[in-house]
Amino acid sequence: MKIIKVCRTARLAVSEELERSVSRVLEWADALPEPKEGLGKKQAFPVFRKDDAFKDAEKKKQIILQFTSRRGRKCLVPRSL
């Protein structure tokens, strides 16, 4: 990242420390997934509702995991989620 060019666009003169922290923020934000992967419906929204997850997985003949939630409820979740 050419910080000097960025400073010119932003019309700011910056200290080395600020420059370093800007690079860190950009590095952190760089981990955003490509649009085709992640944050899509599948990854962002596994809805742990017993009925929906179970029915859907059963229909697709997927492996179903069973676990007890912290609230003591039995949940069934397709492994694909």
Add this chain to the structure above:
Amino acid sequence: MSCSKKLMKTRDILLMDKEDLEDRIHYQLELAKRAEEYHPFVWTSEPDKVLGPSIGIKDTIAVKGAPMTCCSRILQGHVPVYDATAYARVKEHTTLLGKTSCDSFACGSSGATSDFGVTRNAHDPLRVPGGSSGGSATALALGLVDLALGTDTFGSVRAPASFSGVVGLRPSYGLVSRKGLVDLCMSMDTIGPMARDVYGVAYLLSMIAGGKGDLTVSITQQKDYTSQLEKPLAHKHVLLLKEGFEDPVDPRIARLVEKEADKINAETSEISLSLEQVVKAYYVVMSAEFASSMQRYDGIRYGKSKDGKTFEDQVVSTRTQFLSEEVKRRILVGAAVTMAEYKEKYYSRAKKAIERFKQSLKTTLQSTDFIVCPTMPCVPWKIGEIQDPLKEYASDLLTGIASAAGLPAISVPCGTVQGLPIGLQIIGKDDESVLRVAREYEKERDKE
């Protein structure tokens, strides 16, 4: 006249009907002392008559004739020539006590990074009040005002409400006019009501929401949100957000909110969302929009100015000297992510991520009514304790859901951890039902 003296004078007018003079003076002195110690105001007014409940307005909202600095030195001396639509709606029914402090240009989650002094948490003066609308929350928690207006982009009303033990609502995006509000991220900014209880918030929302008249106002009808407030919702389904009850959320907060959520009389189940990615996407989009809107602060049109050999020198030295570190950091990040060579890598990807999140959340809410989780993942931190911006950004983990999707969300106090207030967050599909379920919870909570 000092801030506290002006406040004393104001309270003198407000308390004219109190009979006991000695008590009154003691009360005024106590309030003035608190205002001086906790610094919730950046400017206080001297009203000559009482029009209704007292109100504090965040310093990023324009009030005609009152200084508006956005708590930044670059705007020192700037006085707006018109009222923000939200304030114009309330000014006939409330008594303005002052402009409340906030993070400089609303850039922060602590509420303690104003250029004009540190605002303190009303429950522990060594801790932050939550941000960015920290002054509004502290003024309410100390009893200095009855109502307050804040602004919420990614949690700036709900975070201070949670940290300070008051109620704060982020209305649906577009419900309240943004005219007269200084932008942080215009695609997510909202003006939100704050009060000490849900009724106060509903009352204030009824005044500021809806109506038409300018380009930045929604075209929805005005509505009285207090009329149905006491009626419980007949059938409701609540989803508990899984990430709100596990690491990195403080386990003491998770246990408390989980217990309190049971008081909402509803059928419950759980969902899981990729929140960290949403926070990253938000910081990319916000920085890009913020850098663009901050271009106008060049020392020529508004506020203070520094000398320079050329026009460009003058602009650069003004901005460099008078903008805070966090504001500069966000401008630089915004300028970087919108550069032609990085646009696809950051900005476009982040916009798409937020759009997909929004659509998915709307689909999820078709089969449920509310999502419940803690408002903040931690207790208010000590002033100066967090120096790393990434750590502060991470505290927006749970408030970002509603912001990214443009949905209404409310923070209601639900108890304390370590003697510090904790907020329970309710996210819903429409403002009225969110207020009603919050009121229902508030009544259940107060039974104990």
